[in-house]
Amino acid sequence: MNFCEEKEGVNHVIAMATNSQFKLRATNFIEKAKKEYEEKLLPVTELMDSLFSKDEDLEEVRKLVPNATWFRSIYYQTEKSWSRQRRVVTKVVYGSEGLELRHVVTSLPPSQITPSQLYTKQYCPRGEMENRIKEQQLDLFADRTSTQTFQSNQLRLWLSSMAYVLMQAFRYHGLKKTSLSKATVGTIRLNFLKLGARITVSVRRIVIAISSSCPYQEILAIAHSRIQAIPNTS
Known part of the structure; x- marks a missing residue:
């Protein structure tokens, strides 16, 4: 003080x-x-x-x-x-x-x-700041800095920080006005990234087939279309 x-x-x-x-x-x-x-x-x-x-x-x-x-x-x-x-x-x-x-x-x-x-x-808003730090530590493994050199630990933290920026962009642009608009990074990873899928690679395209029983398929489709609409992300 x-x-x-x-x-x-x-x-x-x-x-x-x-x-x-x-x-x-x-x-x-x-x-x-x-x-x-x-x-x-x-x-x-x-x-x-x-x-x-x-x-x-x-x-x-x-x-x-x-x-x-x-x-x-x-x-x-x-x-x-x-x-x-x-x-x-x-x-x-x-x-x-x-x-x-x-x-x-x-x-x-x-x-x-x-x-x-x-x-x-x-x-009170300081609690929300702490939640964002906790997201990066627990869900994006920012606390994994156990290597022997400063540079390698710094690289790990950079990768975690870049992953958080991508997650925040996905939440802001893709999930706006959906039931998951305020979802944590852990929830986003669980519901959108950890999905069982069949990947088919052909000469002209790559097809990712997600199970039709995926509970968040509608929100995922909305998020995908919104991200494609962002310039230079198609």
Whole structure:
């Protein structure tokens, strides 16, 4: 944090573990979230009570009621480890699983971004970034860098990166507006690349015959026609 704050134009949004002080200072918002959730739950439970016996387990019904979510920010400083006060944003969630508290510390001031926007627009998207890294590591084997030289490991990473670019292009151009438009690389490999087929090579052409029972044949045909329509890819 100190490193970021010492650099001009560099900000940070970092997750923090909860502690008794954070929970104590969020008491107001915890009560508000609990009250909001119970108000949303009450008409549902009254309806279910009128339809079913009192002995019926209503836990599943509670899960259908949306959680109550509140955000708040304070300025906080630890006793020893922090050199200054810093802004801490707390997300308070109350629902069927009870209370959940999440905290992030940031250098961004309240005048620049609200607590809810900071958490949902700045902090949460980092999970999506991590998913893309995980795709390349697990589905395209970017973590296979166990050879003895730097150059050979670099080549492996290049090949994995190029494969990801191709997969992303296939997903963007070929699968747009289909049920697999947001499919992971692993799903694309499983459903479109790992297919049993008969290949017939003649003088004039190569014929690839895929089984007529292929569950994604329609989407595959759409993707194929779209890719052919891209200039210089036919």
